[in-house]
Amino acid sequence: MKKDFGVQPYLFPMPTYMIGTYNEDDTVDVMMMAWGGICAENMAALNLEADHKTVANIRARGAFTLAVPGTDTLEASDFFGIATSNKMADKFARTGLHAVKSKRVDAPVIEEYPVTLECTVERLEEEPYGLRVLGRIVNVLADEKVLDEKGQIDAARLHAFAFDQMQNGYYAVEKKVGQAWHSGAGLMKK
Numbered sequence: 001m002k003k004d005f006g007v008q009p010y011l012f013p014m015p016t017y018m019i020g021t022y023n024e025d026d027t028v029d030v031m032m033m034a035w036g037g038i039c040a041e042n043m044a045a046l047n048l049e050a051d052h053k054t055v056a057n058i059r060a061r062g063a064f065t066l067a068v069p070g071t072d073t074l075e076a077s078d079f080f081g082i083a084t085s086n087k088m089a090d091k092f093a094r095t096g097l098h099a100v101k102s103k104r105v106d107a108p109v110i111e112e113y114p115v116t117l118e119c120t121v122e123r124l125e126e127e128p129y130g131l132r133v134l135g136r137i138v139n140v141l142a143d144e145k146v147l148d149e150k151g152q153i154d155a156a157r158l159h160a161f162a163f164d165q166m167q168n169g170y171y172a173v174e175k176k177v178g179q180a181w182h183s184g185a186g187l188m189k190k
Contacts, residue, residue, distance in 0.1 A: 013162030020065035021057035028092040032081030046133040053085035063105035067113035070159040114146040
């Protein structure tokens with residue numbers, strides 16, 4: 001038997017991505033977001049409320065970075081989802097994290113985050129549910145510590161965590177349990 005919950009945003013896992021932008025005074029702003037992700041091979045989509053400082057920064061600069069946080073940065077990453085730069089000018093500085101300017105877009109790269117997508121704004125879509133930002137991925141940066149022996153990004157080494165919208169929890173994502181386009185291949189022969 002299944003219980004009816006009505007209309008809720010209940011999918012799991014929800015991503016925990018960090019949007020990096022610059023404020024008008026060139027200070028770093030980072031915001032955690034869960035509503036968005038990859039929408040094409042070279043595109044990322046962010047679904048945001050228009051009143052976020054991050055949205056003003058994206059509009060002004062035409063760029064952002066999108067990073068995958070690791071469990072070692074969970075406290076700071078969660079703080080970026082709690083605090084708003086609209087009310088807290090030193091939001092980024094409070095965390096002790098470090099940023100460098102992207103070489104490709106007008107946005108910061110947070111050094112402690114293992115994987116970062118550098119994006120330019122392709123389109124802003126005003127929707128009844130908020131603002132949809134479509135960003136063109138111009139480059140992906142990965143820390144050497146998350147690369148395997150072949151120089152490829154190893155998801156297990158990211159120590160990423162996912163968001164649980166149903167109980168407001170975070171869950172570590174570290175164990176590979178199957179191989180895409182292979183684990184179900186045996187059913188093709190039936």
